[in-house]
Amino acid sequence: MQFEVIAKCHTTRARVSRMNLTHGVTMLPTFMPVATQAAIKGLTPQQVEALGVTLILNNTYHLNLRPGMKVLNQAGGAHKFQGWHRNLLTDSGGFQLVSLSKFTTITEEGALFLSPFTGEPTMLTPEESISIQHSIGADIIMQLDDVVSSLTTGPRVAEAMERSVRWLDRCIKYHEGSGKKSTQNLFAIVQGGLDPHLRHQCLDAMIQRKNDISGYAIGGLSGGEEKDVFWRIIKLCADKLPEDRPRYSMGIGFAEGRNFLLHLLVCVALGVDMADCVFPTRTARFGVALTHAGPLNLKLSKHEADMNPIDKSCPCPTCTDGTSRAYLHHIVTHETAAAHAVTIHNITFQAQVMGGARDAILSGTFPEYLRSFFAGYFGDGGYPEWCVNALRSVGVDLLQDHPVNLIPGSGAKWEYAN
Amino acid sequence: MPMSTSRQSCSLSFTIAQASISKSLFSPRVGTLSLTRNGDGNIDIDTPGVIVNTSRGVVPHLSREQYKQCSSVRWVHVPFETFLEHKPPVPTLQTGQDPLHRFLGYPSDKCVVSMSLRDPHDGREVPSNGNAFVSANTIRGVRKVSPDEWRSYALACKPDIVVPLSDTPFNPSPYSQKRLTKSIERSFTWLTHFLQPIEGSHPFNVFVHLAGGASIAARTAFSESLLETLHGKDADMVKPLKSLDEGVTGYQLDLVPLRLALSGVINIDTSPVTTDPGIKTSDIVPLLRSSLFPLPTHKIRLVNSSKSPHEMLTLIQQIGVDLFDAQWAQRAADIGIALDFSFPVGNWGTRRRSNGKQDLGHNLFDPSYAEDFAPLANCFIGEATRNGDVPVCMCGACSPLSPHTRISHSSLDESAPNGGEVGQPFTRAYLHHLLHTHEMSAHSLLVLHNLAVLDAFFAGVRNAIRSLGNETFDLEISRFFQEYDEELLVFSESEAMWGEVEMARGKGRLTREKAKQTTV
Ligand SMILES: [Zn+2]
Ligand SMILES: [Zn+2]
Numbered sequence: 001m002q003f004e005v006i007a008k009c010h011t012t013r014a015r016v017s018r019m020n021l022t023h024g025v026t027m028l029p030t031f032m033p034v035a036t037q038a039a040i041k042g043l044t045p046q047q048v049e050a051l052g053v054t055l056i057l058n059n060t061y062h063l064n065l066r067p068g069m070k071v072l073n074q075a076g077g078a079h080k081f082q083g084w085h086r087n088l089l090t091d092s093g094g095f096q097l098v099s100l101s102k103f104t105t106i107t108e109e110g111a112l113f114l115s116p117f118t119g120e121p122t123m124l125t126p127e128e129s130i131s132i133q134h135s136i137g138a139d140i141i142m143q144l145d146d147v148v149s150s151l152t153t154g155p156r157v158a159e160a161m162e163r164s165v166r167w168l169d170r171c172i173k174y175h176e177g178s179g180k181k182s183t184q185n186l187f188a189i190v191q192g193g194l195d196p197h198l199r200h201q202c203l204d205a206m207i208q209r210k211n212d213i214s215g216y217a218i219g220g221l222s223g224g225e226e227k228d229v230f231w232r233i234i235k236l237c238a239d240k241l242p243e244d245r246p247r248y249s250m251g252i253g254f255a256e257g258r259n260f261l262l263h264l265l266v267c268v269a270l271g272v273d274m275a276d277c278v279f280p281t282r283t284a285r286f287g288v289a290l291t292h293a294g295p296l297n298l299k300l301s302k303h304e305a306d307m308n309p310i311d312k313s314c315p316c317p318t319c320t321d322g323t324s325r326a327y328l329h330h331i332v333t334h335e336t337a338a339a340h341a342v343t344i345h346n347i348t349f350q351a352q353v354m355g356g357a358r359d360a361i362l363s364g365t366f367p368e369y370l371r372s373f374f375a376g377y378f379g380d381g382g383y384p385e386w387c388v389n390a391l392r393s394v395g396v397d398l399l400q401d402h403p404v405n406l407i408p409g410s411g412a413k414w415e416y417a418n
Numbered sequence: 419m420p421m422s423t424s425r426q427s428c429s430l431s432f433t434i435a436q437a438s439i440s441k442s443l444f445s446p447r448v449g450t451l452s453l454t455r456n457g458d459g460n461i462d463i464d465t466p467g468v469i470v471n472t473s474r475g476v477v478p479h480l481s482r483e484q485y486k487q488c489s490s491v492r493w494v495h496v497p498f499e500t501f502l503e504h505k506p507p508v509p510t511l512q513t514g515q516d517p518l519h520r521f522l523g524y525p526s527d528k529c530v531v532s533m534s535l536r537d538p539h540d541g542r543e544v545p546s547n548g549n550a551f552v553s554a555n556t557i558r559g560v561r562k563v564s565p566d567e568w569r570s571y572a573l574a575c576k577p578d579i580v581v582p583l584s585d586t587p588f589n590p591s592p593y594s595q596k597r598l599t600k601s602i603e604r605s606f607t608w609l610t611h612f613l614q615p616i617e618g619s620h621p622f623n624v625f626v627h628l629a630g631g632a633s634i635a636a637r638t639a640f641s642e643s644l645l646e647t648l649h650g651k652d653a654d655m656v657k658p659l660k661s662l663d664e665g666v667t668g669y670q671l672d673l674v675p676l677r678l679a680l681s682g683v684i685n686i687d688t689s690p691v692t693t694d695p696g697i698k699t700s701d702i703v704p705l706l707r708s709s710l711f712p713l714p715t716h717k718i719r720l721v722n723s724s725k726s727p728h729e730m731l732t733l734i735q736q737i738g739v740d741l742f743d744a745q746w747a748q749r750a751a752d753i754g755i756a757l758d759f760s761f762p763v764g765n766w767g768t769r770r771r772s773n774g775k776q777d778l779g780h781n782l783f784d785p786s787y788a789e790d791f792a793p794l795a796n797c798f799i800g801e802a803t804r805n806g807d808v809p810v811c812m813c814g815a816c817s818p819l820s821p822h823t824r825i826s827h828s829s830l831d832e833s834a835p836n837g838g839e840v841g842q843p844f845t846r847a848y849l850h851h852l853l854h855t856h857e858m859s860a861h862s863l864l865v866l867h868n869l870a871v872l873d874a875f876f877a878g879v880r881n882a883i884r885s886l887g888n889e890t891f892d893l894e895i896s897r898f899f900q901e902y903d904e905e906l907l908v909f910s911e912s913e914a915m916w917g918e919v920e921m922a923r924g925k926g927r928l929t930r931e932k933a934k935q936t937t938v
Contacts, residue, residue: 006830016830018830024832025832027828027830027831037851037852037855037857038848038851038852038857039852039855039857039859040859041857041858041859042481042857042858042859042862043481043859044814044818044859044862044863045818046814046818046819046820046821046841047481047483047821049820049821049824050483050821050822050823050824050825051824051825052824052825052826052827052831062855066851066854066855067788067847067850067851070789071788071789071847071851074789074791074847075791075845075847075848080842081845081847081848081851082848083818083841083842083844083848085820085841304504304508305504305508305511307511307512307513315825316825317481317482317483318481318482321482321483321523322520322523323482323523324512324521326508326511326521327475327508327521327522327523330474330475330500330501330503330508331474331475331476334473334474334557335473335474335476335478336478336479336858336861336862337476337477337478337479337480337481337482338476339858340480340481340858340862341481341482344481348825351825351827352827354827355826355827355828355831356827356828358827358828358830359828359829359830362828362829362830
């Protein structure tokens with residue numbers, strides 16, 4: 001991996017960088033659409049590439065079940081299997097194992113679970129996780145970490161953090177010996193729950209191992225925690241992580257639904273470079289299109305005779321073709337083509353928001369960019385208090401020219417914009 | 419409702435190749451259908467050829483940009499009834515040139531769009547039609563549509579081709595003599611109404627559904643009535659036309675209502691592969707002939723809902739049919755089948771069944787494809803793996819092209835380095851995986867491929883009609899029957915597995931996910 005920071009925001013911690021991997025260049029900050037089963041919902045890899053997407057995520061847990069490693073090995077890896085020629089990232093499989101399987105037990109050796117196929121007890125060790133990810137062949141791979149819910153308290157949190165460091169060493173060792181180091185890049189995952197002290201400990205230990213690690217992920221924040229705690233942990237980690245490594249905030253799109261965009265922008269302002277996101281594709285199936293004025297529910301009858309596209313200024317194929325809201329309303333949830341059309345738009349929209357952030361950071365206007373994004377997204381409906389607090393911590397006052405109410409708690413609950 | 423009555427010129431011509439003219443009334447023929455819209459360039463479609471079906475206005479599983487890239491999407495047929503859910507129907511509100519094309523995203527320089535009220539594949543029971551309306555199906559219930567309304571919708575939508583209302587019964591057969599007579603009379607009256615001249619504008623290109631149900635006498639009578647010189651009120655209405663047939667460009671033969679009339683049952687499933695297997699193509703041929711016999715031979719003959727390429731070949735051979743809809747191949751894509759056959763029969767077949775016949779395609783749900791890294795068909799390979807004289811399939815699954823453009827999201831983004839390069843074919847193993855993980859792109863890729871295979875089949879048929887004598891053509895057809903399984907066993911197997919996977923996925927899943935969405 002070649003990683004180069006190109007520009008830094010003068011006010012916030014945001015930065016623009018260029019990450020060159022085996023399958024080309026990805027400009028950061030970026031979001032990664034999720035292709036859980038080796039496909040972005042309804043789109044061919046060629047269609048996804050045409051949208052300007054350069055990095056997607058596959059889930060190791062799912063690919064290990066289906067098609068399985070035997071098939072992936074025969075295919076020559078997941079890139080070839082799914083016909084995707086750009087960059088690919090895989091998770092370790094551990095998070096899904098814990099969240100999708102009821103009988104997972106963590107031991108020092110690894111995660112013990114019942115195989116969904118045979119019902120036999122099966123062990124996912126750090127070595128095994130890396131070995132599976134080698135078969136998949138992703139450009140960025142993740143260490144196996146000991147995942148605990150962000151709501152867990154007590155000694156288990158420290159234990160999980162310490163074990164994650166030990167497992168990182170095993171992942172590094174296995175990866176070193178594999179001969180895959182030149183094509184696949186290992187990321188460490190910072191754990192430590194919501195305890196700043198544990199986070200610092202974990203960061204210290206993992207930063208020590210920097211020479212063996214291509215990048216850092218911030219893990220253990222799965223959505224259940226207080227928002228004000230969430231951003232403080234992100235900030236704590238991003239502040240301490242080394243300049244010359246990409247920073248990936250894991251799984252925030254998983255839990256955050258339509259607030260995802262806010263998390264994404266706040267994280268960027270705090271110094272995060274990458275985040276994954278199932279939301280634009282998942283929500284598209286139900287006819288929800290993302291816009292700068294908030295989400296648009298195309299199922300609502302108010303759209304049934306509206307000849308306007310989702311967003312006149314959007315460069316996606318759906319909008320540039322003049323696909324009307326009326327047309328989408330007619331086919332939403334009836335025809336898979338509706339999901340394709342909205343997915344195309346939503347992925348493009350997300351990529352535009354992140355591309356716009358890159359340009360704004362480069363031209364020194366990122367604080368204005370944040371302010372105008374929030375103003376457009378919420379109008380006069382009030383801002384989530386935690387976003388305002390988080391951005392104040394990096395010198396941006398959202399309320400500067402736009403005095404609105406603050407909404408406390410986990411964030412805004414708003415009606416669809418249209 | 420604001421409605422412009424002025425239509426730009428849109429003329430459709432049909433030329434039968436010289437070589438096939440001299441033969442008899444029903445012999446196989448090749449031709450070219452040529453559409454000139456607004457004085458722009460032609461859209462040429464070779465016949466025998468294929469029409470692509472739509473559902474709620476879209477080609478199922480394809481995105482709009484795929485319409486542009488997929489060379490098989492040249493003529494799409496739009497059943498209009500789903501648009502009756504909104505009043506006025508929303509496509510009638512679209513402004514500008516070629517409103518229906520525009521509303522549905524079909525490129526007007528590439529696609530012919532035809533429109534009928536009913537979906538020709540829908541055999542479900544609907545309440546009887548009246549003297550002045552047709553009953554149509556929508557998800558919000560049955561809607562009555564009058565001839566006036568239908569004409570106004572066509573005027574507003576400006577499709578290239580319109581099918582006027584026809585009184586086709588969709589309630590329990592057998593139909594009495596009286597019912598058949600009424601059906602013919604209504605269809606005649608509604609056609610007359612439809613063919614009234616449009617003030618200051620070019621007339622519609624009209625394809626007429628040949629009525630008469632399962633009765634040879636009734637079918638003959640309806641066709642003869644089209645040719646009669648009109649008198650009195652009828653003549654005044656359609657002036658300057660002397661007979662209705664003068665205003666008709668093509669003849670449409672819908673097999674679903676015909677099979678229903680023959681079998682005397684109500685079909686609640688619209689899929690042509692599960693219609694009563696007792697009804698043979700040979701039962702249908704005399705009925706179709708009785709419709710076409712009185713009529714001029716130089717007009718286009720279109721058949722909807724043909725159930726297999728075997729039937730298509732028979733109808734080409736024995737009736738001289740020019741166009742077929744692709745419903746059969748599109749359905750195959752729905753249920754996970756990658757088509758793999760050619761005409762004339764080639765050297766690269768699929769597996770043989772115990773009855774000695776080859777399947778027309780691969781049921782990619784089958785576990786035997788899990789580790790099969792071959793492209794979708796044996797008869798065709800991808801452009802990237804071109805090899806000797808094996809035909810190439812240029813579809814988006816076998817010969818995927820890297821994108822010509824990439825959207826740039828910031829000033830720093832690099833542009834596409836390799837636009838338009840042909841990539842490796844998608845494999846059976848990958849599609850097997852997508853089907854079992856409910857990934858929708860499986861069906862997109864299969865639609866692209868299956869339409870291309872059907873296209874290649876018709877290209878082979880045209881070539882054979884052009885270059886072979888009648889006898890050799892007949893011989894090739896019997897060879898096709900000998901080689902390929904007409905029972906479509908692979909379809910029933912695939913449909914069963916598709917059903918299981920859909921079941922396992924659970925009907926409630928979408929609802930559950932939806933609930934999850936709204937609580938976030
Ligand atoms: Zn768009
Ligand atoms: Zn193909």
